[in-house]
Amino acid sequence: MIAEKVEEYAFGGLVAAIGVFTLVDATTIAARADNAVGPRAFPYAVGALLLATGVAAIVATARGKLGQAEEGEDVDAGVRTDWVTVGKLVAVLVAHLVLMGLVGWPVAAAVLFFGAAWTLGAVWWRALPVAVVLALVVQVVFAWGLGLSLPAGIFEGVPFLDG
Amino acid sequence: MDSITALLEGFATAAQPAYLLYALLGVTLGTAVGVLPGIGPAMTVALLLPLTYSLDPTAALIIFAGIYYGGMYGGSTTSILLNTPGESASIVTALEGNKMARAGRGAAALATAAIGSFVAGTIATVLLTLLAPTIADIAVALGPADYVALMVVAFTTVAALLGSSPVRGLASLGLGLFIGLIGTDTLSGQQRFTLGVSTLADGIDVVVVAVGVFAVGEALYVASRLRHGPIEVIPVGGKWMTRSFWARSWKPWLRGTLIGFPIGTVPAGGADVSTFLSYAAEKRLSKRPDEFGHGAIEGVAGPEAANNAAAAGVLVPLLTLGLPTSATAAVIVAAFQSYGIQPGPLLFTNNSAMVWALIASLYIGNVMLLVLNLPLVKMWVKVLQIPRPYLYAGILLFAALGTYAVNFVVDDLIVLLVIGVAGFFMRRHGYPVAPLVVGLILGPMAEEQIRRTLQISEGSLGALVTSPFAAVAYSVLVVLLAVAIVVRLRRKKVESLV
Numbered sequence: 001m002i003a004e005k006v007e008e009y010a011f012g013g014l015v016a017a018i019g020v021f022t023l024v025d026a027t028t029i030a031a032r033a034d035n036a037v038g039p040r041a042f043p044y045a046v047g048a049l050l051l052a053t054g055v056a057a058i059v060a061t062a063r064g065k066l067g068q069a070e071e072g073e074d075v076d077a078g079v080r081t082d083w084v085t086v087g088k089l090v091a092v093l094v095a096h097l098v099l100m101g102l103v104g105w106p107v108a109a110a111v112l113f114f115g116a117a118w119t120l121g122a123v124w125w126r127a128l129p130v131a132v133v134l135a136l137v138v139q140v141v142f143a144w145g146l147g148l149s150l151p152a153g154i155f156e157g158v159p160f161l162d163g
Numbered sequence: 164m165d166s167i168t169a170l171l172e173g174f175a176t177a178a179q180p181a182y183l184l185y186a187l188l189g190v191t192l193g194t195a196v197g198v199l200p201g202i203g204p205a206m207t208v209a210l211l212l213p214l215t216y217s218l219d220p221t222a223a224l225i226i227f228a229g230i231y232y233g234g235m236y237g238g239s240t241t242s243i244l245l246n247t248p249g250e251s252a253s254i255v256t257a258l259e260g261n262k263m264a265r266a267g268r269g270a271a272a273l274a275t276a277a278i279g280s281f282v283a284g285t286i287a288t289v290l291l292t293l294l295a296p297t298i299a300d301i302a303v304a305l306g307p308a309d310y311v312a313l314m315v316v317a318f319t320t321v322a323a324l325l326g327s328s329p330v331r332g333l334a335s336l337g338l339g340l341f342i343g344l345i346g347t348d349t350l351s352g353q354q355r356f357t358l359g360v361s362t363l364a365d366g367i368d369v370v371v372v373a374v375g376v377f378a379v380g381e382a383l384y385v386a387s388r389l390r391h392g393p394i395e396v397i398p399v400g401g402k403w404m405t406r407s408f409w410a411r412s413w414k415p416w417l418r419g420t421l422i423g424f425p426i427g428t429v430p431a432g433g434a435d436v437s438t439f440l441s442y443a444a445e446k447r448l449s450k451r452p453d454e455f456g457h458g459a460i461e462g463v464a465g466p467e468a469a470n471n472a473a474a475a476g477v478l479v480p481l482l483t484l485g486l487p488t489s490a491t492a493a494v495i496v497a498a499f500q501s502y503g504i505q506p507g508p509l510l511f512t513n514n515s516a517m518v519w520a521l522i523a524s525l526y527i528g529n530v531m532l533l534v535l536n537l538p539l540v541k542m543w544v545k546v547l548q549i550p551r552p553y554l555y556a557g558i559l560l561f562a563a564l565g566t567y568a569v570n571f572v573v574d575d576l577i578v579l580l581v582i583g584v585a586g587f588f589m590r591r592h593g594y595p596v597a598p599l600v601v602g603l604i605l606g607p608m609a610e611e612q613i614r615r616t617l618q619i620s621e622g623s624l625g626a627l628v629t630s631p632f633a634a635v636a637y638s639v640l641v642v643l644l645a646v647a648i649v650v651r652l653r654r655k656k657v658e659s660l661v
Contacts, residue, residue, distance in 0.1 A: 011592050015334045022341055022356070029353050037617040039348040039355060042610040046340045053334035060330055067593025068327050072381075073200035073245050074551055076390040081591075085386045089559070090584065093379070096563055097576040105567075113560045120386060120552035130553065138564065146214060148568060 016054025022047030104153010109135035173519030189226035193233020204234030205491040206377035210565035220502040239276040259462030267400035283420040283468035287475030302508035307615040312633035322598040339602025369497040378562035380586020419468025427476020441469035490597035
């Protein structure tokens with residue numbers, strides 16, 4: 001409960017901070033000094049809105065009005081937050097975008113799907129073939145069906161996979 | 164009568180085999196994403212945007228409209244058969260529908276939801292057909308100040324009236340407006356908030372933001388509290404349609420339609436509010452109020468009809484004014500813009516053939532959806548049972564793919580991840596994500612209109628409120644806010660009753 005409250009303060013603070021940044025950075029936008037409304041006015045309004053709502057969220061939190069976490073079919077409201085799983089998924093996404101440039105889309109995509117499915121509890125020897133097949137099928141569909149070539153990477157020059 | 168001719172021409176276009184196939188593809192995809200937890204129509208349309216660039220706009224929009232309508236149908240199957248609360252618009256359906264399914268009357272619940280959706284969807288589409296050209300004719304005369312007023316109304320209703328916390332809704336709107344500011348100002352050519360990063364100079368693509376908050380944010384959030392163990396789907400039992408089924412369902416369908424359509428059109432809070440109002444109405448009018456809370460069929464029929472009628476109602480301001488009042492509608496506006504078409508009053512004159520083909524496809528899509536969701540409902544029960552690790556891994560994979568396919572640059576994936584993590588925290592702390600997407604899409608349009616207004620008035624702020632239409636719009640907004648407070652109180656009462 002306390003941890004959630006700290007997080008809630010932090011998010012409200014972040015919103016307010018983006019508001020302050022918007023207000024400050026808006027002053028640096030070059031604008032002609034004439035009567036017409038330039039590129040600064042609207043950013044000022046947005047910055048003010050963010051600052052006001054961020055502060056209001058902090059005040060609401062202090063008064064005990066916490067935000068209601070979203071419900072969903074697959075969400076178990078009764079369990080504690082599994083930060084390890086969230087961290088692993090973010091790591092898998094980072095791995096995906098790093099690998100894409102190094103070894104190409106098919107491998108990066110297989111890593112993303114396999115990593116995510118495994119993290120969420122799939123049996124690894126079942127998830128692995130699914131990941132490989134899915135990545136290759138999408139690659140072929142893109143290269144041949146849609147005419148959009150995803151980077152083939154290590155499969156460069158291979159028929160069907162390199163568009 | 165002009166519009167009847169135009170509609171018939173629209174049918175001629177939409178009935179071409181290729182367009183029928185696109186409509187079928189759209190409604191099938193839509194039902195699938197409606198059935199599946201974790202993905203919604205907004206995200207699906209956003210994901211498909213980059214892949215449909217090669218199609219002609221009519222085909223793409225027919226697919227998107229199918230997804231939009233289909234998502235509404237599919238959601239009810241999930242709320243009736245899955246043992247857990249579903250998306251906000253369908254929670255009311257879950258109240259009674261779930262009880263009916265457990266009592267062995269699942270078939271009747273599914274049937275009243277599907278047929279009710281069909282009846283409401285069709286009537287609402289007729290109303291759309293009749294109203295839209297007239298409203299477009301009136302809207303042609305609107306000036307920039309009037310548009311500003313309409314957008315302020317849309318911002319306020321979407322951000323402050325939806326969700327449990329108006330402050331958090333407005334904060335979410337602010338974040339969307341801020342993201343919309345990033346990039347090069349269209350009027351002055353100045354770079355804003357780009358931090359000197361070249362990727363940001365062109366602005367952040369709507370697809371990246373929508374996929375980030377809906378797909379990545381949702382996947383991370385569900386993963387943080389994933390429900391483990393087998394997926395409990397209640398077996399479909401009982402008779403499909405009996406005499407008493409029809410006798411008890413038809414009035415709630417019509418009442419739901421009458422409640423839902425205007426609420427979708429106004430906009431006064433979207434499908435969510437309309438289902439609660441319909442539920443309350445059915446409960447009050449019922450001869451057997453004691454059945455409510457234990458599986459009353461009226462409590463499924465009414466809200467489901469209201470839900471679909473509201474969804475069709477949302478298309479009225481979308482097509483005639485270019486004003487999105489829900490997240491999915493906002494993404495559809497982005498889809499129009501990606502084809503260089505600005506939805507609004509001129510749509511019916513400049514792109515008449517396309518817009519009528521689109522409306523015709525809505526009628527056709529509704530018929531397809533009735534077939535998909537009634538005789539073929541068993542198929543969706545199978546879809547519902549997809550193991551969750553694979554489902555969410557798939558969502559993440561296609562989120563990354565869709566984002567990359569926008570510009571084919573890896574930098575977009577970094578933006579996707581940042582926005583996804585933001586979406587995750589927003590869900591944890593009750594910040595609704597819909598206002599963010601609406602703000603992102605409407606923000607730049609609103610800024611342009613405000614600046615045009617003030618340019619004409621030479622900086623006098625009074626010009627924003629002195630046009631008669633704008634004055635009326637702001638007055639209506641005040642009334643809406645008052646009504647919303649009443650509805651909010653009443654809804655608390657409804658919630659406390661069940």
